[in-house]
Amino acid sequence: MAAEEDVRLEVEAVQAVYGADCIVIRDFPPHVSVHIRPRTAEDSSQQFVEVILGIKASKQYPSTPPRVYIVEAKGLDESRQTYLITIIQSKALELSSCLMLVALCEEAVEVLSNMNHPEGNCPLCLYPLVAKDKTGSSLPFMKLMSCYHCFHSECIIRFWKWVQEERESKATETATATNLESTRDQQKGNCPVCRKVFDEKDIEHAHEYLEPDTSCMASPLYGESFSLVLGFD
Numbered sequence: 001m002a003a004e005e006d007v008r009l010e011v012e013a014v015q016a017v018y019g020a021d022c023i024v025i026r027d028f029p030p031h032v033s034v035h036i037r038p039r040t041a042e043d044s045s046q047q048f049v050e051v052i053l054g055i056k057a058s059k060q061y062p063s064t065p066p067r068v069y070i071v072e073a074k075g076l077d078e079s080r081q082t083y084l085i086t087i088i089q090s091k092a093l094e095l096s097s098c099l100m101l102v103a104l105c106e107e108a109v110e111v112l113s114n115m116n117h118p119e120g121n122c123p124l125c126l127y128p129l130v131a132k133d134k135t136g137s138s139l140p141f142m143k144l145m146s147c148y149h150c151f152h153s154e155c156i157i158r159f160w161k162w163v164q165e166e167r168e169s170k171a172t173e174t175a176t177a178t179n180l181e182s183t184r185d186q187q188k189g190n191c192p193v194c195r196k197v198f199d200e201k202d203i204e205h206a207h208e209y210l211e212p213d214t215s216c217m218a219s220p221l222y223g224e225s226f227s228l229v230l231g232f233d
């Protein structure tokens, strides 16, 4: 079994590798949280998943593998979260009795890199975000930076316009007293899936991209074959 000193050094190594992305909750026995991103994450428009992993070891570490859990995840539904944890736990078993904190984080980066694509259908129109076979056509889509939920650019813009119209009609009902407040709120919206607040500038770029074509919004079924992905920092 590794000495306590070795384990402490290993925690320092994780800190050295992950820098500000690593938070040491306790250095012995180790309990850390690490912000993990897929490998393409230097280009934030190409990043669709990320996770904050908690790794908590006992005094028996490393002969007993640490517990790995998800603190926060973006862009991963429950089944993909479970998959990620299962892979890391089995890696931990495989590495039993070796110091493994860095290796587990690297494994997580690997899994996330393979899962770095938006999943499933556009929540607004229920058509796929990405065509299943590469030759199939797909519409441009974008993600909200606050939660990484993805939508067809057209769909989220349509949704945004609807939100604006609702606001305007409410504003005229409640007259001038609340005007100040409503202009301030105008820049914000809530994600139609998780209700997290997003900024208007999140979808502004999608607007720019789609114009001047927004007047004849194509149905996703007959959309042109754009593969451009819009994302913003």
Ligand SMILES: [Zn+2]
Pocket: 122, 123, 124, 125, 126, 127, 151, 152, 155, 220
């Ligand atoms: Zn859609």
Ligand SMILES: [Zn+2]
Pocket: 144, 147, 148, 149, 191, 192, 193, 194, 195, 196
């Ligand atoms: Zn969301």
